[in-house]
Amino acid sequence: MSLIPSFFGSHRSNILDPFSLEIWDPFKDFPFSSDPQFARETSALVNTRVDWKETQEAHVFQADLPGLNKEEVKVEVEDDRVLQISGERKVEKEEKKDTWHRVERSSGKFLRRFRLPENAKMDQIKAAMENGVLTVTVPKVEEKKPDVKTIEISG
Numbered sequence: 001m002s003l004i005p006s007f008f009g010s011h012r013s014n015i016l017d018p019f020s021l022e023i024w025d026p027f028k029d030f031p032f033s034s035d036p037q038f039a040r041e042t043s044a045l046v047n048t049r050v051d052w053k054e055t056q057e058a059h060v061f062q063a064d065l066p067g068l069n070k071e072e073v074k075v076e077v078e079d080d081r082v083l084q085i086s087g088e089r090k091v092e093k094e095e096k097k098d099t100w101h102r103v104e105r106s107s108g109k110f111l112r113r114f115r116l117p118e119n120a121k122m123d124q125i126k127a128a129m130e131n132g133v134l135t136v137t138v139p140k141v142e143e144k145k146p147d148v149k150t151i152e153i154s155g
Helices: 036-047
Strands: 050-054 058-064 073-078 082-089 108-115 126-130 133-139
Touching: 050 108, 058 082, 073 133, 082 133
Parallel strands: none
Antiparallel strands: 050 058, 058 133, 073 082, 082 108, 126 133
């Protein structure tokens, strides 16, 4: 093992050599390694952003799903009051004649789940998709205002 790096050819390959050109990856053999295909598949899961706001009339969920149409997205409600938004962004087909310089758009399956509150009208949920934004509207049960009766004071 040489203590002087070789600048003229002969790539070093010993990971114990401090001047080696080989970089040790401690996660190389893990199933979630830095495999680009795995990174593309999981990034869609992470990047699906959803906003949830509550108005006087409803709970409104908005999810950014650019490049997807409504046939690629599924909105479901489970019996235990769980709203589930899922879908899949397909991988673009690679042409062998093309040269890719950068791939940043995510692909793969995504799934988001939200437990709905007790005041949600489960049978009146609506969903719409416009310009890559999914909007799910969950109407709220009207709060019953207590009947207040004014009693006249005698005397």
